[in-house]
Structure formats: C-alpha cells, structure tokens
Amino acid sequence: MENRITKLFARKKKNILSVFYTAGFPTLQDTVSIGIHLEAAGVDMIEIGIPFSDPIADGPTIQESNKIALNQGMNVELLLNQVAELRAKLKMPIVLMGYLNPVMQYGVEKFCTKASAAGVDGLILPDLPIDEYVKHYKELMESLNLSISFLISPTTPDARIKKIDALSSGFIYAVSSSSTTGAKKEFSKEQQDYFRKLQSFKLTHPFLIGFGISNHKTYSQACEYGAGAIVGSSFITCLKESKNQQEDIHQFVQSLIS
Amino acid sequence: MNYNVDESGYYGQFGGAYIPEMLYPNIEELRENYLSIMAEPSFQAEFNDLLKNYVGRPTPLYFAKRLSERYYATIYLKREDLCHTGAHKINNTIGQILMAKKLGKEKIIAETGAGQHGVATATVCALMGMECIVYMGKLDMERQRPNVERMRILGTKVVPALSGNMTLKDATNEAMRHWINHPTDTHYIIGSVVGPHPYPDMVARFQSVISEEIKKQLQNEIGNPYPDYVVACVGGGSNAAGAFYHFLSDEHVNLIGVEAAGKGVDSGESAATTALGKAGVLHGSKTLLMQTADGQVIEPYSISAGLDYPGIGPMHAHLFETGRVQFINVTDDEAMNAGIELSRTEGIIPAIESAHAMAALKVMELTKDDVVVINLSGRGDKDLESYIRWGKY
Numbered sequence: 163m164e165n166r167i168t169k170l171f172a173r174k175k176k177n178i179l180s181v182f183y184t185a186g187f188p189t190l191q192d193t194v195s196i197g198i199h200l201e202a203a204g205v206d207m208i209e210i211g212i213p214f215s216d217p218i219a220d221g222p223t224i225q226e227s228n229k230i231a232l233n234q235g236m237n238v239e240l241l242l243n244q245v246a247e248l249r250a251k252l253k254m255p256i257v258l259m260g261y262l263n264p265v266m267q268y269g270v271e272k273f274c275t276k277a278s279a280a281g282v283d284g285l286i287l288p289d290l291p292i293d294e295y296v297k298h299y300k301e302l303m304e305s306l307n308l309s310i311s312f313l314i315s316p317t318t319p320d321a322r323i324k325k326i327d328a329l330s331s332g333f334i335y336a337v338s339s340s341s342t343t344g345a346k347k348e349f350s351k352e353q354q355d356y357f358r359k360l361q362s363f364k365l366t367h368p369f370l371i372g373f374g375i376s377n378h379k380t381y382s383q384a385c386e387y388g389a390g391a392i393v394g395s396s397f398i399t400c401l402k403e404s405k406n407q408q409e410d411i412h413q414f415v416q417s418l419i420s
Numbered sequence: 421m422n423y424n425v426d427e428s429g430y431y432g433q434f435g436g437a438y439i440p441e442m443l444y445p446n447i448e449e450l451r452e453n454y455l456s457i458m459a460e461p462s463f464q465a466e467f468n469d470l471l472k473n474y475v476g477r478p479t480p481l482y483f484a485k486r487l488s489e490r491y492y493a494t495i496y497l498k499r500e501d502l503c504h505t506g507a508h509k510i511n512n513t514i515g516q517i518l519m520a521k522k523l524g525k526e527k528i529i530a531e532t533g534a535g536q537h538g539v540a541t542a543t544v545c546a547l548m549g550m551e552c553i554v555y556m557g558k559l560d561m562e563r564q565r566p567n568v569e570r571m572r573i574l575g576t577k578v579v580p581a582l583s584g585n586m587t588l589k590d591a592t593n594e595a596m597r598h599w600i601n602h603p604t605d606t607h608y609i610i611g612s613v614v615g616p617h618p619y620p621d622m623v624a625r626f627q628s629v630i631s632e633e634i635k636k637q638l639q640n641e642i643g644n645p646y647p648d649y650v651v652a653c654v655g656g657g658s659n660a661a662g663a664f665y666h667f668l669s670d671e672h673v674n675l676i677g678v679e680a681a682g683k684g685v686d687s688g689e690s691a692a693t694t695a696l697g698k699a700g701v702l703h704g705s706k707t708l709l710m711q712t713a714d715g716q717v718i719e720p721y722s723i724s725a726g727l728d729y730p731g732i733g734p735m736h737a738h739l740f741e742t743g744r745v746q747f748i749n750v751t752d753d754e755a756m757n758a759g760i761e762l763s764r765t766e767g768i769i770p771a772i773e774s775a776h777a778m779a780a781l782k783v784m785e786l787t788k789d790d791v792v793v794i795n796l797s798g799r800g801d802k803d804l805e806s807y808i809r810w811g812k813y
C-alpha cells in the first residue's frame with residue numbers, strides 16, 4: 163500500500179495543516195478522540211507525541227503535557243494500541259514523534275513493526291542521529307513503509323540540508339527558529355529569509371514549518387513558503403483549557419486556517 | 421584493548437551524539453576544532469600557566485601515613501581538594517573557557533548539581549570577563565545555598581530549573597534548552613564526562629592532568645610510576661576519568677570506580693548506575709542509565725549532590741562493560757563514616773563525593789606492599805551542612 167504521507171503531499175501541495183499532540187493528555191484516553199476531532203475539523207495530518215521524562219527540545223507547554231501523560235500511565239505499548247484503535251476510524255496520515263530512549267527500550271525493530279501494523283505512516287525521532295539511522299534503521303523502516311522526517315533549523319548548514327533532504331522520506335520538518343518548541347506571535351525577517359532560502363533550494367521533499375505557529379498569521383506565513391505548517395504548543399494549551407474538546411478543537415482549527 | 425574514543429565518537433557501543441538537529445552546528449563546530457585547538461602552543465601555554473599559577477597545580481600526592489598503618493597498605497591521596505575553588509572541577513572549566521574564547525563565543529552557560537561545577541564555571545567567567553548563566557535545580561539551590569551565593573558573588577546569574585524533580589538532571593535539560601535557544605554566541609561548559617561527543621573526550625583530556633601528575637609524583641616517591649590501585653568516585657565520572665586516563669593501557673594497574681548506593685542499591689533510593697542501569701540515551705549520549713522498563717529516566721538519590729545523577733559518562737559505561745574498571749558502590753552511611761575517618765586520621769575533611777572513594781578502603785583486600793592512590797576530588801567545606809545534619813561524629 164502506498165504511504166498515506168506520500169499520497170497526501172502528492173494530492174495537496176499547499177496549506178497542509180499538521181497538528182501535534184501528546185499521547186495521553188489531558189487524560190489517558192484522549193489520544194483517540196482528539197485525533198477524530200482533528201480530522202473532522204479539517205486537519206490533514208496528525209503527529210502524536212510519545213511522552214518522555216526528559217524532553218530537551220521542548221518548551222514548558224509540551225514538557226508539562228509529557229509529565230502529566232506519564233503520571234497517568236502512558237507508555238509505548240498503550241500508545242500503539244490506541245493508535246490501532248484510532249486508525250480504524252481515521253483516514254489521514256498518522257506520525258509518531260518522540261525521543262529515542264523510550265523507543266529504544268521498547269526495541270526499535272519491535273516498535274517499527276508494531277507501529278506499521280497499527281497504521282502509523284511516519285516517524286520523527288529528533289535525537290536519532292542521521293548516521294545511526296542510515297547504519298541501523300533505514301532498511302527496516304523502508305521495508306515497513308514507514309517514512310522518516312528529519313529536522314532542519316536556521317543554523318543547519320546548506321550542505322547538510324541537502325543531505326537531510328536526500329535521506330528523508332515523506333516530508334522535512336523545518337524548525338522555524340533556533341529554539342525549543344513554544345508558541346510565538348509572528349515570524350521575524352530573518353526567519354522569513356530562511357524560509358525563502360529553503361524554498362529556493364527546490365528540495366526533493368516538501369517541507370512543513372513547525373515550532374512557534376500559534377495563530378492565523380504565523381500559519382499563513384508558513385504556508386506561503388512551505389507546503390504547510392505544524393502546530394503543537396498552542397494546541398496543547400487549547401486542550402489544557404478546553405471544557406468541550408469537540409467544539410474547541412473545531413474552533414482552534416478554524417482560527418488557524420481562516 | 422582500546423579504551424579511548426573512536427573516530428565516530430564511540431567508546432565500544434556507548435557514546436555518540438544523540439542531539440536534536442538544532443544543536444548539530446554547535447556540536448559539529450566543537451568536534452571539528454577541539455583537538456586542533458587543544459594542540460595549539462598558545463592554548464597549551466595559557467592552560468598550563470593557569471593550572472599552575474591560578475589553580476595551584478600540581479596538586480600534592482600525599483602519603484597518608486596513619487591511614488596506611490590502619491589499612492596495612494601504602495596509601496597516597498591525590499589532593500584535588502587543594503585546587504582553587506575546592507575541587508577538580510576547575511581543571512575542566514579552565515580548559516573549556518579557553519576553548520570557548522578560541523571559538524569566538526561570548527557567553528557561557530553551565531549546569532550544576534552540588535554547585536561545585538557552577539562555582540568553577542562562575543570563577544573562570546569572572547577571570548575572563550565573560551557573561552555566565554548557571555542552571556541549578558530549585559531543590560539543589562535550597563540544599564546548597566552557600567554555593568549559590570558564591571556564584572552570585574562571582575557575578576554569575578543562577579537560574580533555578582523548575583522542571584522534573586528540580587535537581588541535576590533537570591538543570592542539564594534546562595542548560596541544553598538554553599543552548600538550543602542561543603546557538604551561536606554561547607558555549608555550554610558541561611561539568612563532567614557526559615553529553616554528546618566530543619564533550620566526554622574533551623573533558624577527560626582536560627582532567628587527565630590528574631593521572632599525568634600521579635605518574636610523575638609516584639616515580640619520584642617510589643621509583644615507579646605504577647600504583648597497584650587507583651580509586652575515584654564516579655558521578656558523571658570526570659574526576660575518575662582524569663585519575664584513570666594515563667593508566668588505562670597499563671592493565672596491571674587496578675582501577676576502581678566508586679558509585680553512590682544512597683540508602684542501599686535495592687532501596688529504591690540510589691545512584692549506583694552500573695548496578696542499576698541499562699543502556700539508554702540521555703543528554704546526548706548512549707550510556708548506562710537508570711530508567712524504568714518504559715525508558716523513562718529514574719530520579720537517583722544520594723546524600724552527595726555531586727553523585728546524584730542517573731547516568732555515567734559513556735567511557736565509564738565502556739570501562740565497566742569491558743571490565744577494565746571495577747565498579748563498586750557505597751552507601752550514604754559508609755561514605756559519611758569514611759569522611760569522618762579521614763578527618764580524624766589525617767586532618768582532612770573530604771567532600772562527601774570524595775568520601776565515597778575513601779570508603780572503598782574498607783572493602784579492598786590489601787596487603788602491605790600494595791600502593792593505593794585515592795583521588796581526593798574535593799574538600800568538605802561545601803558539605804558542612806550535610807555533615808552536621810548527619811551528626812554522627
């Protein structure tokens with residue numbers, strides 16, 4: 163079967179909205195229902211975060227959601243079961259994003275095999291070095307039809323951007339600024355210069371811009387340069403404050419795209 | 421057997437650079453330059469001058485006569501406690517601040533647990549006139565008040581780490597996050613042989629002056645550079661790395677690393693990583709790590725804030741796995757008793773970290789001819805509160 167991420171990007175070249183949320187937050191069982199509400203609200207792809215005790219690339223908002231999810235008993239096994247349940251009710255691509263250690267302890271091969279069987283389409287493992295991926299996991303992930311997205315940031319050297327492009331599958335995750343995750347109000351001129359540079363590279367893979375997207379302005383700026391945007395921290399804040407998830411998720415998505 | 425780091429940054433299966441892409445340029449810049457900078461004559465000259473005239477090196481290798489009589493062996497103490505600021509930590513911070521200057525960095529960040537590394541970093545930043553921020557767990561700031569004030573007197577900004585359990589692990593997380601947010605003008609002075617490659621190797625090299633001196637001093641003392649044993653405590657493992665470094669390929673020298681068992685290895689309140697850890701990835705390297713079956717990092721415990729870390733440097737994980745270094749662990753009580761014993765027999769109050777190394781004497785089977793060098797990594801001034809609270813003296 164063709165990978166759902168590849169299919170999505172072949173069909174839709176612009177304005178892709180991918181939303182990140184932490185598995186098992188705000189409550190343990192929310193992983194499934196949040197995904198369903200997001201698809202109903204018009205989102206194109208979801209990234210589900212695997213909670214970790216020491217998320218060094220994340221700002222306070224996502225750190226807190228990790229901690230709460232772990233305290234409630236979230237773990238890789240449970241998450242994979244939830245994803246299988248979600249997949250039965252969902253058409254859009256599902257990406258799992260997480261730090262390497264919980265995946266390593268579960269067993270990378272077992273993890274990839276089960277994730278693929280559960281209907282996961284892609285992985286983002288921010289602290290997996292590219293060379294390790296090539297040496298140990300590339301063949302495995304390709305054989306399971308799992309795409310992998312690597313990050314690039316404004317300080318990534320040009321030659322490395324091209325290397326990352328060559329090794330990524332699906333899409334590239336362009337981090338908007340030199341920062342940890344967290345919501346920002348707008349993009350600076352330097353950030354826009356960097357987006358323009360990426361655009362000019364004519365990379366083989368489409369790129370989505372993430373980190374700091376929180377409102378219609380940052381979303382549409384990201385869409386101007388990349389294939390779309392990834393929203394994380396501001397969605398976690400929305401979930402944290404929500405009294406009615408279905409309605410609030412719908413509103414949140416609407417406020418971004420229109 | 422090779423115990424040093426290989427070209428791709430590994431010690432056997434351990435090490436590497438498991439970092440988010442945002443940190444890649446910083447780590448790559450350091451990796452490409454650290455060896456050539458360290459080899460520059462101007463770097464060497466300044467490093468050696470500061471170690472001699474500012475830190476007070478070489479530190480004495482002191483023959484502990486009364487202790488030797490008590491344990492029927494020939495026991496030497498490597499007096500890192502006599503370094504400026506009171507511990508070996510400054511050997512590394514001197515090296516790294518010179519490195520930062522060569523790399524054109526303007527600002528320094530660091531993490532600290534007990535505050536010794538924080539103070540050593542604040543000290544060299546004052547010395548070089550560089551801006552410095554130290555992250556310290558909020559809990560540790562409360563436990564180690566005097567060191568917080570020392571850093572502040574030295575002009576450093578101490579920022580409380582409020583995430584996790586608010587101790588050393590969390591301070592390290594916060595320092596890494598700060599670095600992600602300030603990648604170009606800032607150098608991160610890591611305080612032990614941990615973190616992504618090349619940090620473990622670079623820190624080990626800066627600390628290796630300890631074993632370089634031991635060899636020369638022993639040659640003068642006993643006409644032979646090789647002791648039978650070298651003993652050091654292991655938190656992240658920097659003082660041990662320095663004390664072992666030049667003996668690694670001398671396989672007839674027995675190397676002993678002492679970890680903190682806290683209230684006992686099986687008590688659930690321990691920091692004995694080699695006894696309790698499994699291979700995992702934290703703070704940029706693959707190493708032995710105390711963690712749950714789900715791969716979540718476990719908060720360690722030790723009476724000594726400097727040993728209260730859930731991992732060890734990747735080189736130590738390799739030295740453990742290959743059996744080159746024998747790792748033992750001692751409890752809070754055993755360490756405190758050894759600290760009191762050293763105070764009473766030799767008139768030296770050790771840091772509680774170093775007291776763990778001293779406690780090894782009780783379990784080593786020594787004979788009269790055995791020459792033992794114990795690395796006395798720091799002095800006990802900072803631990804007065806803990807000694808008083810423990811109270812059994």
Ligand SMILES: Cc1ncc(COP(=O)(O)O)c(C=O)c1O
Nearest residue numbers: 536655656657658659726773798
């Ligand atoms: C005196 C002393 N010894 C040892 C340590 C432990 O660190 P390492 O294992 O890196 O030497 C510390 C850390 O704070 C220390 O202050």
